[in-house]
Amino acid sequence: xxxxxxxxxxxxxxxxxxxxxxxxxxxxxxxxxxxxxxxxxxxxxxxxxxxxxxxxxxxxxxxxxxxxxxxxxxxxxxxxxxxxxxxxxxxxxxxxxxxxxxxxxxxxxxxxxxxxxxxxxxxxxxxxxxxxxxxxxxxxxxxxxxx
Amino acid sequence: xxxxxxxxxxxxxxxxxxxxxxxxxxxxxxxxxxxxxxxxxxxxxxxxxxxxxxxxxxxxxxxxxxxxxxxxxxxxxxxxxxxxxxxxxxxxxxxxxxxxxxxxxxxxxxxxxxxxxxxxxxxxxxxxxxxxxxxxxxxxxxxxxxxxxxxxxxxxxxxxxxxxxxxxxxxxxxxxxxxxxxxxxxxx
Numbered sequence: 368x369x370x371x372x373x374x375x376x377x378x379x380x381x382x383x384x385x386x387x388x389x390x391x392x393x394x395x396x397x398x399x400x401x402x403x404x405x406x407x408x409x410x411x412x413x414x415x416x417x418x419x420x421x422x423x424x425x426x427x428x429x430x431x432x433x434x435x436x437x438x439x440x441x442x443x444x445x446x447x448x449x450x451x452x453x454x455x456x457x458x459x460x461x462x463x464x465x466x467x468x469x470x471x472x473x474x475x476x477x478x479x480x481x482x483x484x485x486x487x488x489x490x491x492x493x494x495x496x497x498x499x500x501x502x503x504x505x506x507x508x509x510x511x512x513x514x
Numbered sequence: 515x516x517x518x519x520x521x522x523x524x525x526x527x528x529x530x531x532x533x534x535x536x537x538x539x540x541x542x543x544x545x546x547x548x549x550x551x552x553x554x555x556x557x558x559x560x561x562x563x564x565x566x567x568x569x570x571x572x573x574x575x576x577x578x579x580x581x582x583x584x585x586x587x588x589x590x591x592x593x594x595x596x597x598x599x600x601x602x603x604x605x606x607x608x609x610x611x612x613x614x615x616x617x618x619x620x621x622x623x624x625x626x627x628x629x630x631x632x633x634x635x636x637x638x639x640x641x642x643x644x645x646x647x648x649x650x651x652x653x654x655x656x657x658x659x660x661x662x663x664x665x666x667x668x669x670x671x672x673x674x675x676x677x678x679x680x681x682x683x684x685x686x687x688x689x690x691x692x693x694x695x696x697x698x699x700x701x702x
Contacts, residue, residue, distance in 0.1 A: 472589070
């Protein structure tokens, strides 16, 4: 193919992507370490790739939580999520948060229907009204300034 | 509850709505901060923080023709805040970093009741909440969430069906994923 990346860069990317997404074997892990040692210019590239994949993975976790609840996640996805508990507790925690948050959204209507109305404490009421007044005055002064 | 009057800062309307909104915030906080060490005070602190935000900016995100959107905003915001509040935190003690124990987390998980609702309702409610956050959640994004990200339709099929360039669909898929994460985490 014309304009292709050079062979070594390509090999680095393939290896780095595997390691960064925890899909590499121990041997591949060692190969990458050697490559990084021999070619320090790859070090920042690897860190950036790792960060980008992690960001995307985190975003996907929230979607996975929704898919699991909506029963559209495939078995492989479910297996990957279950594996996080041991492999990456931080991401597992994030997945749990996503799941609980979604469950909470789904329970709103029922909870609001059955909850007891509690009077807002006076000090809270006063504080909120003061804030309301302040933000109204702020809005009015902005309007006056723009005239 | 008249959303338009609330937006205009009508004190009488706020007075009449306060108890209901406060109860919704407390109820959502209670879902996550139910057992010790979280006290009634912790639940009230979270609820108060959310009510302050609601007065300042949340009310402006609510829909004039949907009074329920106020309760929805408060419910999701309190849930997000409460999760953040009880997430194991690193506390500094004598210069050392100590992680708050996971025990509380496990007990809380055990406490929460399983949800018994329809899956359609769950997705509808999630989308209704996404529409209340800063930045629009467009109809096209909703389509991408429902059809590609949840139901598994191929990006190419979706692009052809709706006459949208494949590159645009690909970009929006990433955008929707990011919006979903930012919305659910405490990043508003």
